[in-house]
Amino acid sequence: MKIEVKSLTKKYGDHRALNDISFILDGPKIYGLLGRNGAGKTTFMDILSGHIMASNGEILINGENPFDNQRLTESICLIKEGQNFKRDLKIKNVLKIYSYFYPNWDQELAENLIKEYNLDLNSKIKTLSKGMESALGITVGLASKAPITIFDEPYIGLDAPSRKKFYEIMLEEYQEKPRMIIFSTHLIDEVSLLFEEVLILREGSLVLQEESEILRNNTIAVSGTIEEVETFISGKEVIEKKQLAGMMTAYIYGTVEEAKMFGLNVEGVPIQELMIYLTERKKGA
Numbered sequence: 001m002k003i004e005v006k007s008l009t010k011k012y013g014d015h016r017a018l019n020d021i022s023f024i025l026d027g028p029k030i031y032g033l034l035g036r037n038g039a040g041k042t043t044f045m046d047i048l049s050g051h052i053m054a055s056n057g058e059i060l061i062n063g064e065n066p067f068d069n070q071r072l073t074e075s076i077c078l079i080k081e082g083q084n085f086k087r088d089l090k091i092k093n094v095l096k097i098y099s100y101f102y103p104n105w106d107q108e109l110a111e112n113l114i115k116e117y118n119l120d121l122n123s124k125i126k127t128l129s130k131g132m133e134s135a136l137g138i139t140v141g142l143a144s145k146a147p148i149t150i151f152d153e154p155y156i157g158l159d160a161p162s163r164k165k166f167y168e169i170m171l172e173e174y175q176e177k178p179r180m181i182i183f184s185t186h187l188i189d190e191v192s193l194l195f196e197e198v199l200i201l202r203e204g205s206l207v208l209q210e211e212s213e214i215l216r217n218n219t220i221a222v223s224g225t226i227e228e229v230e231t232f233i234s235g236k237e238v239i240e241k242k243q244l245a246g247m248m249t250a251y252i253y254g255t256v257e258e259a260k261m262f263g264l265n266v267e268g269v270p271i272q273e274l275m276i277y278l279t280e281r282k283k284g285a
Ligand SMILES: Nc1ncnc2c1ncn2[C@@H]1O[C@H](COP(=O)(O)OP(=O)(O)OP(=O)(O)O)[C@@H](O)[C@H]1O
Pocket: 012, 015, 016, 017, 035, 036, 037, 038, 039, 040, 041, 042, 043, 044
């Protein structure tokens, strides 16, 4: 699947939840969509899933607009944080409805996950705890086998072992049959190893799109005097730099070895940290 995001803007009144963003997502891949609260992640995923319309610009999925496009929405499964299912339905009815909707639905996987998460097929949604409802969301998302599966912070209330199980099964499923998985979460440290590519939104703008491997191996923070650091980073791709009391820290694409040879303090930058550095800047800075 190829998703082209072209000058996409979503306005709520005067507020721009998404502000003229453009990028491409391509092929089966696990994407991490990151950003602080209110950055525009859910808004993007809602437009992508055809649930809401853009104010300007467009999203094309294999060349088509997803809004009100039944054939395309069969290829997209969006699981949100809670409230995915009608309160009066039983779990078994939920599975049945989704099995009709998604052509690649995997009933065996759904039933295995229901057992794994200790859910009862006859329980009504309104009787489930938050964690149980999240477990059902995860079950539906994985079993949909939708070519574009989107998890928007899907595990409210889900405990650590259950989340681990989710990551394991998601990876197993992905290895067996790769698809596009877009994953938005604030538990970045926990899940970042699964991401193949990372996008970071800040206040409705895209501030980074990069392969995780490059981020893991080639993103470094170098510190020293302003002069030393400026000399070292000259001609390099700089992600962000900060100055304090004559000292500078710069986040750049480069290797630890290279910076060490230059006599600078150098550290790798975990994706979680990178997200914080890239999103902490004040408006207009
Ligand atoms: N229906 C709406 N009406 C008005 N404003 C909205 C609406 N939905 C979202 N917004 C605003 O748009 C901005 C982006 O919200 P969005 O939910 O997309 O962010 P997010 O990155 O998903 O945040 P979080 O991590 O907290 O879930 C926020 O400022 C939010 O208040």
